[in-house]
Amino acid sequence: MKIYYIFFTLTCLFASVSFTAQAQEINNKGSRSLSLEEAISIALQNNEQIKTAQLEVPKSKARVDELIATGMPQVNASVAFNANPIPQSSLVSGAGFARLGNPNAKINADSIPDIKFTVQQTYDGNAGIRLSQLVFDGSYFVGLKAAKVYKELSVKNVEKTEIDITESVMKAYYNVLINTQRITVLENNFSRLDSLLKETQIMFQNGYVGKIDVDRIRLSFNNIRVELNKFKKLNELGYKLLNFQMGIDLNEPIILTDKLEYVSLDVPSTESDIFYYDKRIEYSILQTNKTLSNLNSIRLKSQYLPVVNIAGYYGFNTATSNISQYYRADRWLSSGTIGIHITMPIFDGSARVFRVQQSKIESQQIEHQMSLTKKKIDLEIEQAKNLIEYSLENLEIQKQNRELSQEIYNTTKLKYEQGVGSNLELTEADAAFKQAQVVYYSALYDVIIAKIELEKSLGILRKQK
Numbered sequence: 001m002k003i004y005y006i007f008f009t010l011t012c013l014f015a016s017v018s019f020t021a022q023a024q025e026i027n028n029k030g031s032r033s034l035s036l037e038e039a040i041s042i043a044l045q046n047n048e049q050i051k052t053a054q055l056e057v058p059k060s061k062a063r064v065d066e067l068i069a070t071g072m073p074q075v076n077a078s079v080a081f082n083a084n085p086i087p088q089s090s091l092v093s094g095a096g097f098a099r100l101g102n103p104n105a106k107i108n109a110d111s112i113p114d115i116k117f118t119v120q121q122t123y124d125g126n127a128g129i130r131l132s133q134l135v136f137d138g139s140y141f142v143g144l145k146a147a148k149v150y151k152e153l154s155v156k157n158v159e160k161t162e163i164d165i166t167e168s169v170m171k172a173y174y175n176v177l178i179n180t181q182r183i184t185v186l187e188n189n190f191s192r193l194d195s196l197l198k199e200t201q202i203m204f205q206n207g208y209v210g211k212i213d214v215d216r217i218r219l220s221f222n223n224i225r226v227e228l229n230k231f232k233k234l235n236e237l238g239y240k241l242l243n244f245q246m247g248i249d250l251n252e253p254i255i256l257t258d259k260l261e262y263v264s265l266d267v268p269s270t271e272s273d274i275f276y277y278d279k280r281i282e283y284s285i286l287q288t289n290k291t292l293s294n295l296n297s298i299r300l301k302s303q304y305l306p307v308v309n310i311a312g313y314y315g316f317n318t319a320t321s322n323i324s325q326y327y328r329a330d331r332w333l334s335s336g337t338i339g340i341h342i343t344m345p346i347f348d349g350s351a352r353v354f355r356v357q358q359s360k361i362e363s364q365q366i367e368h369q370m371s372l373t374k375k376k377i378d379l380e381i382e383q384a385k386n387l388i389e390y391s392l393e394n395l396e397i398q399k400q401n402r403e404l405s406q407e408i409y410n411t412t413k414l415k416y417e418q419g420v421g422s423n424l425e426l427t428e429a430d431a432a433f434k435q436a437q438v439v440y441y442s443a444l445y446d447v448i449i450a451k452i453e454l455e456k457s458l459g460i461l462r463k464q465k
Contacts, residue, residue: 031253036173039246039256043169044162046247053161056154064147071134071144078315079127087120121319123326128315128335135310135340138302146295153288160281163461165245170452172242177260178445179235185437186228193221193430200423213423220427224434265447267388268455270381279459283373290366297359303352304345312338377457384454391447398436398443405429405436 034042044050091114134140197217203209240250277283314336320326345352412429415421455461 031255033255033257035257036170039173039242040166040169042248043165043246047165047245048247050158050161050165053154053158056157057151060147060151060154064144064151067140067143067147071137071140074132075129077127077129079125081125082123084120084122084124087118087122089116089118091116122321123323124317124319125326126315126317128313130311130313132309132311135308136305137307138305139299142295142299142302146292146299149288149291149295153285153292156281156285156288160285163281163456167452167456167461169242169245171449172238172245173256173258174263174445174448176235176238176242176256177258177263178441178448179231179238180256181260181441182438183228183231183235185434185441186224186231189430189434189437190221190224190228193217193224196426196430197221209423216423216427220431260441260444263448265392265451267392267451268458268460270385270454270458275377275381275458277374277377280373280377280457281459283370283377286366286370286373290363290370293359293363293366297356297363300352300356300359306342306344309341309343310339311341312336380457381454384450384457388447388450388454391443391450395440395443395447398440402433402436402440405433409433 093114197214200209200214200217204211204214239254243250243252243254278287314334316332316334318326318332320331325331409429409432412421412425416423416426452461
């Protein structure tokens, strides 16, 4: 009986290895092999969130250039042609004209009608060019500084998006690795139970065991088959989630090349009493917003200063009642002006005062946000430290449990083969061994996630460029 069991076990093991190799060869066809670093790099190139955030950088640069352009010389040309079918007329006092020759004459103004006359010609036109140059505008120069800071803010927003995507890719990548390992464990248990079920059925047919022994193993066999199918479905979704985070087609086949046994579980040091909050991109963004708010206050106050421009104009104009004369060069009269224009704000209904007040309140709000963010960062660091400590302790315990359950299973299996152990003991030991393996990999995943959370809370989560 023992020789048969060994032969049957070796046959099943060979078939399982052969099937796995064939399946791996099929799966590898047309698949893209990716390490974690490569997956992060692909995500930083293809993820739509990052592409959207990156477009803010050239957009902010264009905004800076637009503001600079308003301080450059402004040149405008104009051409106009007007037809006046009903020329504008004016009325002048007839009595006034009568007094032109004799100012002292006694004239009854009511008896002399007003005189209607028309100065406007039937056709008129003008053409010219106007040049203006900003000399001084306090809000313009402050606005230049603010626009450059806004560009810096867009760069920081890109960095924040990259960190968030990096975190998501790492979690999705490790989730697939862990689930793949769980599936391997379940497949091994499935294969082991399948062999045990077939062997027990033969023993039952030969009268060595009862039907209840067969049913007990079949029950465990069915349960593990259901669990195996569940994890396979979860892993399919896990692959799709990883593809989504990388910004590639959800159904594109990929192979993860990193191995769990080589994953570093070294915890970053948190012993230093000094933590610089600006290492966290969220706080750094608030600092930039505070700078923008302060510059906005200065800009609003500078609007109380005068605005100085230099302007010049040179052009031609004409007017005629005969359209044929419109194109005669000698009828186009030139004119030109040059001057300094100073605009001094005096009173605008206190609108600027209220805008300055709003800006001060906004600055105070940002200060409160910065204070709150500091407290949140401190709390996140403490939570991450406690989580990593607990997760590492739990992983060590689960590692010991896995080793113990394997020893118990091996001993129980040996007793069963020698005929001194029961079928019930073997199925219970097998279930405990399987559960210990699954729980171990869950604990390992918890450690990996806790490490990612700690690195992010400390502002040191790695990211590619």
